Amino acid sequence: MTTPSTEPWTVLRLLQWTSDFFKSRGSESPRLDAEILLAHARDCERIELYTAFAEVPTDEQRIAFRELVRRRGEGAPVAQLVGFREFYSIPIRVDENVLVPRPETEHLVVEAIDQAKRIATSIQDRPLRILDIGTGSGAIAIAIAKNLPEVEVTAVDVSLPALDIARWNVEKLGLADRVTLLQSDLFDSLDEGVKFDVICSNPPYISQAEYDELPATVREHEPRGALLSGEKGTEIIERILAQAPERLYPGGRLIIEYSPMISDACKSIAEASGLYGEIKRIRDLAGLQRTISLGLKD
């Protein structure tokens, strides 16, 4: 960040230079990335930068910012650099062991909360039970638990390092009494006979071919085990579709996030299983198939 000019490196000038740099590196949101990282280096809110355009950050802040810019330029996700990502208006801690929660996943949360509220009207003698498979940072489990104060959530993941981050988030947000974390390969470690009203999952659903086409920033910085699911991308979803019915109470609901590329395949697998009744597909804000919500056959 050297310049032949003698102009001072004000907040505004740093933002302009860094936005151009990130743009040249292919960032989809160069100005936003620059603002989040500069706010982090200055230990302030992003909005505070707007009234500080003429200020010159301290040497310490500039050194910290330069390092963040270097790592972002190499492709590290902004959320990993600052350690947090907002999901469903909740700050979620992330690191290199978990997928950075994506805005598209909020569609799954909305559907899970709607279904849970519907089912809750017919339950009197016990709390509503929800299972989140492949919880990663805990984002889905936390968003549901925070918005439905009466529910009990079980959140499983096969990755222990991911569960450490989920535990940190669950404890920090004061949800440890209602969100139980468990290492499990899908349903395998759940006690026999345990059932749920809603099972939701944003599982790995990317085929090997799609994975090879992902931007290097994702391939090199987010865990492979959170993304890849066999040759066609449907491997883990197929297992969930086959096993979920015996873990659902009558009237229960299975909600899965998937990619638009495998939406038709997943619907066909669900139909062919003969286990499901109503099948609803939900599009994201870009109009792409993103979530499937399945009711059990009566």
Ligand SMILES: C[S@@+](CC[C@H](N)C(=O)[O-])C[C@H]1O[C@@H](n2cnc3c(N)ncnc32)[C@H](O)[C@@H]1O
């Ligand atoms: C796409 S990430 C989703 C993370 C988080 N739920 C979210 O939406 O941001 C998928 C997660 O599933 C976990 N996972 C992969 N295979 C699994 C399996 N067989 N059983 C349980 N979890 C699994 C990964 O470790 C990863 O945390």
